[in-house]
Amino acid sequence: MKMKKASVFLYLIANIFNTLEIVAGLVLTIFGAVCAIIKPYAVQEIIEGQYTAKYKITQGGLNQMATICLAIGIPMLILSIILMILIKKASKWPRPSVGTNGAVMLIGLLDGDIILVLAGLFTLLARRQDPDMKEEQNHLGLRASRAIGNTFSYIVLAIISVVWILPFVFIVLQSFRTETTSQVGYILPKQWGLDNYLFLFSPDCDFLTWYFNTFIIALACCILQTIMQLMMAYTLSRFRFKLRKPLMNIMLILGMFPGFLTMIVLYQVLKAMGLTQGNAVGGLILVGVASSGMGYYVSKGFFDTVPKSLDEAARIDGATRFQIFYKIILPLAKPIVIYTILTAFMGPWGDFIFARLIAFGDPNGYNVAVGLWSWLSQSMISDYYTRFCAGGVIVAIPVIVIFLFLQKYYVEGVTGGAVKG
Amino acid sequence: MATVLLKDVKKVYSGNVTSVHDFNLEIADKEFVVFVGPSGCGKSTTLRMIAGLEDITEGELYIDGVLCNDLQPKDRNISMVFQNYALYPHLTVYENLAFPLRLMKHPKLSNEEIYKRVTNAAEILGITQFLARKPKALSGGQRQRVAIGRAIVRDCKVLLMDEPLSNLDAKLRNQMRAEIILLRKKINTTFIYVTHDQTEAMTLGDRIVIMKDGFIMQVGTPAQVFDSPDNLFVASFIGSPSMNFIHGKYKAGKVTLGDGSVVEVTKEMMKLHDDFYKSQLEGGDPNDQAEQFLRDTHGVDLEKFQKIAGGEEHEVVLGIRPEHITLVKEGTKGAIPLTIEVNEMMGSEYHIHANMDDGSKVIVRIPTISLEEKEREEMVPDHKIYALFGSKALHLFDPDTEISLLRKKEAKHEEKKAEVKEEAAK
Numbered sequence A: 001m002k003m004k005k006a007s008v009f010l011y012l013i014a015n016i017f018n019t020l021e022i023v024a025g026l027v028l029t030i031f032g033a034v035c036a037i038i039k040p041y042a043v044q045e046i047i048e049g050q051y052t053a054k055y056k057i058t059q060g061g062l063n064q065m066a067t068i069c070l071a072i073g074i075p076m077l078i079l080s081i082i083l084m085i086l087i088k089k090a091s092k093w094p095r096p097s098v099g100t101n102g103a104v105m106l107i108g109l110l111d112g113d114i115i116l117v118l119a120g121l122f123t124l125l126a127r128r129q130d131p132d133m134k135e136e137q138n139h140l141g142l143r144a145s146r147a148i149g150n151t152f153s154y155i156v157l158a159i160i161s162v163v164w165i166l167p168f169v170f171i172v173l174q175s176f177r178t179e180t181t182s183q184v185g186y187i188l189p190k191q192w193g194l195d196n197y198l199f200l201f202s203p204d205c206d207f208l209t210w211y212f213n214t215f216i217i218a219l220a221c222c223i224l225q226t227i228m229q230l231m232m233a234y235t236l237s238r239f240r241f242k243l244r245k246p247l248m249n250i251m252l253i254l255g256m257f258p259g260f261l262t263m264i265v266l267y268q269v270l271k272a273m274g275l276t277q278g279n280a281v282g283g284l285i286l287v288g289v290a291s292s293g294m295g296y297y298v299s300k301g302f303f304d305t306v307p308k309s310l311d312e313a314a315r316i317d318g319a320t321r322f323q324i325f326y327k328i329i330l331p332l333a334k335p336i337v338i339y340t341i342l343t344a345f346m347g348p349w350g351d352f353i354f355a356r357l358i359a360f361g362d363p364n365g366y367n368v369a370v371g372l373w374s375w376l377s378q379s380m381i382s383d384y385y386t387r388f389c390a391g392g393v394i395v396a397i398p399v400i401v402i403f404l405f406l407q408k409y410y411v412e413g414v415t416g417g418a419v420k421g
Numbered sequence B: 001m002a003t004v005l006l007k008d009v010k011k012v013y014s015g016n017v018t019s020v021h022d023f024n025l026e027i028a029d030k031e032f033v034v035f036v037g038p039s040g041c042g043k044s045t046t047l048r049m050i051a052g053l054e055d056i057t058e059g060e061l062y063i064d065g066v067l068c069n070d071l072q073p074k075d076r077n078i079s080m081v082f083q084n085y086a087l088y089p090h091l092t093v094y095e096n097l098a099f100p101l102r103l104m105k106h107p108k109l110s111n112e113e114i115y116k117r118v119t120n121a122a123e124i125l126g127i128t129q130f131l132a133r134k135p136k137a138l139s140g141g142q143r144q145r146v147a148i149g150r151a152i153v154r155d156c157k158v159l160l161m162d163e164p165l166s167n168l169d170a171k172l173r174n175q176m177r178a179e180i181i182l183l184r185k186k187i188n189t190t191f192i193y194v195t196h197d198q199t200e201a202m203t204l205g206d207r208i209v210i211m212k213d214g215f216i217m218q219v220g221t222p223a224q225v226f227d228s229p230d231n232l233f234v235a236s237f238i239g240s241p242s243m244n245f246i247h248g249k250y251k252a253g254k255v256t257l258g259d260g261s262v263v264e265v266t267k268e269m270m271k272l273h274d275d276f277y278k279s280q281l282e283g284g285d286p287n288d289q290a291e292q293f294l295r296d297t298h299g300v301d302l303e304k305f306q307k308i309a310g311g312e313e314h315e316v317v318l319g320i321r322p323e324h325i326t327l328v329k330e331g332t333k334g335a336i337p338l339t340i341e342v343n344e345m346m347g348s349e350y351h352i353h354a355n356m357d358d359g360s361k362v363i364v365r366i367p368t369i370s371l372e373e374k375e376r377e378e379m380v381p382d383h384k385i386y387a388l389f390g391s392k393a394l395h396l397f398d399p400d401t402e403i404s405l406l407r408k409k410e411a412k413h414e415e416k417k418a419e420v421k422e423e424a425a426k
């Protein structure tokens, strides 16, 4: 029974992701087509009027944007439609089976959707421990298919790990190379040393400022966003009010638009508030936190699995709604709380687009991603390439540490706690 | 000191499903009231309205004289035991019990006081040795005790229980039932208990409220609802195995059954029978909701009732409980011949399923010791036995409205009047 629920949950995730992608693909394609065809001079004039000459987005820029949108949008659209059909097929099979989970994983893999891959794998593994299922499968003589399913999933996972780990190993090796600071044609350093790391922490390098900026943004977003998101999820899971359904639908639709569509407007608003360039940290916190309630789906799904009778019992025992939230729901939803904290931290930690836009060329407002990227410009790359790699490693360390400790919860959060005993 | 008063309480769920119709009930202080009825009849809904977990669509609810319609559950000073226990899985048993105490504001309890109360409740329920465990590590019966414990740590005005024993196996259920009776002696409070099991209702309740399709079919003590059911539904719901119903024709105190046997009713019953049809012609008792409900749903054929009141022969449903049938020798006056179909040996008694000559089914329940060794051996399928229906134990029902013909309306009116007087005195 439990596993069936897990599978249903997976299909839901899969369907949400793919619906989102189809719509995003559509939007991008349409936007691209519109830009390319009608060349909106009016928009261009507004932009030109507002921006300084240095950072002007020219008509050429708009065309480029249109082309990029088309280039990303059309393949995304086609892929998503194929995936949708695949998923529909998979869910029509008589009941969630090894094959279905395999399909979900495959879809996830094709889609670059690691969440799906993990979810599929863990359901597969959990299914093995489900006695009901085991008996039934033995009875039907499906042992072999289970073994095939597992082997398949292990192979897939092994391939993903290699693909993912290779670039990281490469960067780590480069960061310890001291014979030159520029790019070279070989992988193993000839001279090993800590020079690159020492440089990062020396006073004439902005790296620490960037690191600190990023940390502040990520921390603030992490705290505020977690609070807002969980409260939103609790509200939508437990309260019944008139506009609940419409609100959820609106947020779903709004969420389909890629965040960077709002870039230009956001920049103007933040500029008016004095939160750009040197003060980009404040601006980025605002951007990160502003729409955080909209990411309620996963936590709401988890909260929905906590029986309502616990709320009722607590209400009768004298708890207020808020007390129910933090004394009952939150402790029971620990995996999802940690999942939310992690994702809320990771978003700003690796943010580039908004960070670059809002810092607008002022190194005091850079975060690590933008700062490090500035070292890759043509004039700097030969002096800074190995330093860039060292910076990358340092940026990755906190994330790796957090994940090592909390991965159990992360997976439970992603799979809706279905794996839990 | 906690009375509960429900006045015309009604529940309409979204989608216009009326789950509870005009529920009227006055529950006295420290009374143990049981709501019983088949699944889906609105017992839980009513209980949850009293608890404040469901809005009351219409009507008024008073707890201790205070109008509670718009009060939050926490402000009603009630506690509740749920069917699925609803223990907080992340807290130990001790913390589960302490949870309501920690939330109390006035007076704010000290940790020592909480400890005292929790251990006290744990002792009453025999769960002291589990206090450090999490609910997951307890058996069903132990969990239910914890759930009850959590409900009694606070001195609440009303203790509500929604099918608290349904998730337990039969043996444990009997044991817990006995414990609830003991518990009631220890904690002096008003109980409202919901169950679909008539045995639980009969053994636990001071008064039983029998419900069907959102209507109250009868309210009374266990003895009242057992001995004088107001209608066919109550008669069939209360008692196990349930009452036998045999169709027959009534004329002047004699009921002729399908196989030609004649059963005589008492003089008193004849009078009640006549009174019933007279009162039905005048529209029945306007204050009796169950009666009005049955009249409305089944329809009343006034012309037919007119003829019956005039003394014409008419159909009746004759009811007799299996334990009120006695076996007699062949040839005894009034004996009804039966053919055994199945004989269930229950240990201390036999449940004999038999057929009358016209095929009507009758269940006879006789103590094993009332039979000689030889007679016991004869109780096999196809064996003929002779049964006597004692006049005093008979029930008569109108086949159309399913209302009992033997209701002592006068007595009820008197009761009502007394109640009204009492209320006026207040």
Ligand SMILES: Nc1ncnc2c1ncn2[C@@H]1O[C@H](COP(=O)(O)OP(=O)(O)O)[C@@H](O)[C@H]1O
Residues within 6 Å of the ligand: B013, B014, B017, B019, B037, B038, B039, B040, B041, B042, B043, B044, B045, B046
């Ligand atoms: N939340 C709800 N929404 C709509 N209908 C409900 C809801 N809860 C219960 N009902 C309906 O109300 C009726 C009574 O339910 P309930 O009080 O739970 O019955 P019982 O406890 O006697 O089995 C049922 O027909 C049920 O379908």
Ligand SMILES: [Mg+2]
Residues within 6 Å of the ligand: B043, B044, B045, B163
């Ligand atoms: Mg119920």
